[in-house]
Amino acid sequence: GQNIDQPTEMTATEGAIVQINCTYQTSGFNGLFWYQQHAGEAPTFLSYNVLDGLEEKGRFSSFLSRSKGYSYLLLKELQMKDSASYLCAVRDSNYQLIWGAGTKLIIKP
Amino acid sequence: GAVVSQHPSRVICKSGTSVKIECRSLDFQATTMFWYRQFPKQSLMLMATSNEGSKATYEQGVEKDKFLINHASLTLSTLTVTSAHPEDSSFYICSARDMRSGDSYEQYFGPGTRLTVT
Numbered sequence: 001g002q003n004i005d006q007p008t009e010m011t012a013t014e015g016a017i018v019q020i021n022c023t024y025q026t027s028g029f030n031g032l033f034w035y036q037q038h039a040g041e042a043p044t045f046l047s048y049n050v051l052d053g054l055e056e057k058g059r060f061s062s063f064l065s066r067s068k069g070y071s072y073l074l075l076k077e078l079q080m081k082d083s084a085s086y087l088c089a090v091r092d093s094n095y096q097l098i099w100g101a102g103t104k105l106i107i108k109p
Numbered sequence: 110g111a112v113v114s115q116h117p118s119r120v121i122c123k124s125g126t127s128v129k130i131e132c133r134s135l136d137f138q139a140t141t142m143f144w145y146r147q148f149p150k151q152s153l154m155l156m157a158t159s160n161e162g163s164k165a166t167y168e169q170g171v172e173k174d175k176f177l178i179n180h181a182s183l184t185l186s187t188l189t190v191t192s193a194h195p196e197d198s199s200f201y202i203c204s205a206r207d208m209r210s211g212d213s214y215e216q217y218f219g220p221g222t223r224l225t226v227t
Contacts, residue, residue, distance in 0.1 A: 042218040
């Protein structure tokens, strides 16, 4: 079956750095997405990786290793507004998005 | 750009009635739209993939006669929950694929519709 694993919840301090990991086992691979979702709102796109390596976008970076079926989202200089759920999603061979359950990130002052 | 709207944002209906939710891509054409359902503290669950001008493809376990999807134009898809029951209460989210995003085929999400069936 297809499976995406990410931690259920993480806690970090304002101004610090946090890394959210995602491992996946899917039928084929056509890209990995990270989305941010605040409570009661729809997800918003953060990043897309299809090749191995690190993609940096401001305070957020995303890393992919296809051979290991592994990705992480790195958030730097954490702000209180970064408190949200972070969803990892993999596009499989049928171009369907397979979603992880999300990681709830709690930022403390 | 790439804005997706949904209407209504919240709806309360009585058990047995039908509710229609609209999803529109405001500034781009979306040949493909997706409908998701999300229960509290759970991840998104894909219900169906809607292609303009053709029948929607439903995920396993989703009743096509209960959740009617119409994708009549490149900017509008509708989801109708027929004969709603309290267990249909959920957060329904649509997304649209912007063909301009090239290989990434990024999906843009609407703001969601909170359905409560009493």
